[in-house]
Amino acid sequence: MQEETIMKPEEPQVKRKFFVFNFNTVLSIIILIGIGIFFYFHVSGGCGEEPKGTATVPVAGTNPLSVVFLNLDSLNVHYDFVKVLRRDLETTGKRLQSEVLAEQASLEKEAADFQRQVAANAITEEKAKVIYEQLMQKQQSLMEKKDRYTQLVAEQELNMNLRLLDTVTNFLKRYNTKFNYDFIMGFKKGGEILLPNESLDITNDALKAINDDYNSRKK
Numbered sequence: 001m002q003e004e005t006i007m008k009p010e011e012p013q014v015k016r017k018f019f020v021f022n023f024n025t026v027l028s029i030i031i032l033i034g035i036g037i038f039f040y041f042h043v044s045g046g047c048g049e050e051p052k053g054t055a056t057v058p059v060a061g062t063n064p065l066s067v068v069f070l071n072l073d074s075l076n077v078h079y080d081f082v083k084v085l086r087r088d089l090e091t092t093g094k095r096l097q098s099e100v101l102a103e104q105a106s107l108e109k110e111a112a113d114f115q116r117q118v119a120a121n122a123i124t125e126e127k128a129k130v131i132y133e134q135l136m137q138k139q140q141s142l143m144e145k146k147d148r149y150t151q152l153v154a155e156q157e158l159n160m161n162l163r164l165l166d167t168v169t170n171f172l173k174r175y176n177t178k179f180n181y182d183f184i185m186g187f188k189k190g191g192e193i194l195l196p197n198e199s200l201d202i203t204n205d206a207l208k209a210i211n212d213d214y215n216s217r218k219k
Contacts, residue, residue: 069185071203096149
């Protein structure tokens with residue numbers, strides 16, 4: 001804030017202009033925070049097809065390597081563990097968002113009250129300076145909290161993805177003891193594999209098995 005020369009009591013009109021100018025500076029900064037959502041928590045997902053009943057899992061033939069693939073989009077939509085992780089992430093995000101928006105609304109109300117007091121010459125210039133500094137400190141604190149909470153949600157999402165990767169990898173190791181595939185590839189729309197051979201798709205069978213495995217471990 002640029003310091004202005006303190007006006008004498010006999011110049012009330014100039015003094016009012018001084019404070020309105022300062023308040024507008026505060027308000028313009030507060031508006032930059034916005035009243036919308038301060039972060040958008042998003043778990044990567046696709047529009048995987050519904051499982052089509054019992055799938056026939058291909059068995060390696062005469063090829064030197066047996067390769068099959070798992071549709072990751074479908075896994076992300078239909079794996080029960082993903083639903084639990086996503087719900088936990090959304091719950092955390094909404095709770096933190098509500099806290100920040102409530103503090104922001106309170107700050108905006110204080111700023112509006114400050115403007116009314118200044119416009120009515122209801123407070124002294126010295127008191128107005130104190131309130132102005134308090135508003136700026138609260139605004140800075142709110143911005144720091146927003147950044148901190150955004151980072152917290154991002155870290156939770158990262159941990160969620162790591163847990164999911166670990167869970168799926170460990171499951172596939174157990175699952176593959178029955179079939180001994182050389183490679184189980186991951187396919188998703190927009191990925192590196194543009195056109196998979198549908199006869200090598202083990203998604204339906206693996207998805208049923210991984211959900212059964214997950215639900216049995218919950219008991």
